[in-house]
Amino acid sequence: MTHTSEHELETKDRRIQCGRRWAEEQAVKGGSALIDAFSVPLVLCGFLGKLKTNADFTNRSFPPYTILHFLTISMHLTLGTAAERDHQGQSPFDRIPGIPLFSATGQVVGSLHPDNVDLLEAPGSNIECLIVSRSNTPTAASALLASDGADTERPWKLFWILHVVWKDGIAERRGVGQVLSSALETAVEPKPEIKLAFLG
Numbered sequence: 068m069t070h071t072s073e074h075e076l077e078t079k080d081r082r083i084q085c086g087r088r089w090a091e092e093q094a095v096k097g098g099s100a101l102i103d104a105f106s107v108p109l110v111l112c113g114f115l116g117k118l119k120t121n122a123d124f125t126n127r128s129f130p131p132y133t134i135l136h137f138l139t140i141s142m143h144l145t146l147g148t149a150a151e152r153d154h155q156g157q158s159p160f161d162r163i164p165g166i167p168l169f170s171a172t173g174q175v176v177g178s179l180h181p182d183n184v185d186l187l188e189a190p191g192s193n194i195e196c197l198i199v200s201r202s203n204t205p206t207a208a209s210a211l212l213a214s215d216g217a218d219t220e221r222p223w224k225l226f227w228i229l230h231v232v233w234k235d236g237i238a239e240r241r242g243v244g245q246v247l248s249s250a251l252e253t254a255v256e257p258k259p260e261i262k263l264a265f266l267g
């Protein structure tokens with residue numbers, strides 16, 4: 068078996084070339100120290116040079132699969148209780164009912180659809196959610212639709228979120244969901260903050 072040198076790897080992987088070029092530009096602008104050991108195949112976002120962070124992107128280890136690196140807002144909400152699912156006569160393509168997410172004031176402000184219920188925290192736990200995009204329509208079987216007076220005729224102000232847990236600095240997805248935009252103002256502790264996340 069032949070060994071591929073770092074130089075050979077860089078010439079074959081455009082991501083490393085782009086990442087190194089970005090690091091060089093940042094070094095010229097602000098004296099960044101990223102360049103000497105830059106060998107991680109990432110295209111870093113432009114915000115990185117403007118944020119104060121202790122993350123060491125060049126000397127850390129990464130899992131043997133592709134990860135996504137992005138800037139987002141992290142918030143915490145309280146996990147509700149999953150509704151009992153009626154399996155009789157139900158199509159396997161029907162959406163599993165969403166689990167309600169509660170604010171610090173006890174109001175339902177979101178709906179979570181877990182990837183695996185066996186890996187989910189217990190009801191009443193505070194879970195971390197990363198905002199990924201905006202939305203204006205509640206998804207099928209959303210817990211938000213269970214409230215009285217839910218108006219499906221008008222656009223909603225929602226965010227798509229990922230529920231994550233952190234393992235060795237990597238955010239691992241545990242579910243997807245939606246939250247009301249107002250949840251940013253009523254989230255539980257710790258309060259919402261901007262994070263640079265590695266999503267695995």
